[in-house]
Amino acid sequence: MTISVHPGADDRDWGGRLPRNESLDLDDEQRAARDEIVGRSARWAERSGFAPTDDRGGLIGPFNAFALRPAPGRAFNQWVQTDQRGSSLARTIREVVILTVGVAWQADYEIYAHVAVARTVGLSETVIAGLREGSTEGSTDGWAPDELAAHRFTDELVRNHRVAPATYAAAEEAFGRDGVLDMVHLVGMYLATSALLNAFEIPAPEIPAPPIPD
Template structure:
């Protein structure tokens, strides 16, 4: 399945401050990394409902950075895959965590991608919209505990005792550890996206 970006966008500078991987001469390791991304990460992205490439097949989002610096890119993707396989958190709560980070950093592509993933795993549109607007109206207890923990950590760099206690009650010690790892993962992603001013396609209206 190929997901189109948006009409008339083929000439957009999808790499931001980075050159498109397809526009420069890559060395052997960079070419291999690009092929690996297209084979694995890009397929997962499309299954999750967001575009990892432009309409001509060029990498977009963080994927260009991973191709240009293969070893850090591979290490980061191993971290992501380890979390996806072994997290104690429900898929919907993972997306609450990721979107909370992305919105706090206003990382356009992260928000675009994980609104799609959140919809795919069944997070409600009420919660998705609330995360994007900073409103917790309609959140369930676990969604609220995850949001408050991560938002407080990201924005104040600390977590108050009552916020921590609510998160631990909801998810257990392992769940809190998994939330912190996931937060760090997407803080790194947000930093990469924002440092290189990487744009995103528009977020589709819910179908």
């Protein structure tokens, strides 16, 4: 399955401030990194419902950057894969954390990608919409208690750089010590991703509308 980016986009836009790796004479390490990303990370992205390439097959999002600097890109992807394999957090909770970080940083590609992942793993459209709005100060109808605990913990940590005692206690009650540790690692992972995307002004495709219920 190939997921199309929005039609009519200029290929040169997708790198942001970075050159596209297809436009460069890559060295052996960069070519190997690109092939590894296409063979693993890009396939995961497609399965998760978002486009890792443009319509000509060129890498977009953070994947282009990872190919340009293979050593840190490979190390980062190993960190992500370790988390995906071993996290104590449910997949829906992981997406609550990731989207909370992406929205706080207004990292367009991260939000685009992880709205798709959130839908794939079954996070409700009510929660996805609330996360995209960036606030739970209004109604939290439709949120499970653990979703709300994960969002509030992450949002406080990212925006305030601290977590209030009551917020921490709610997170520890919901996820245990290991779960809180896993949340903090996940926050760090996607703060790094958001910094990469925003520093280089990397654009994103449009987020599809929610699927129509049967």
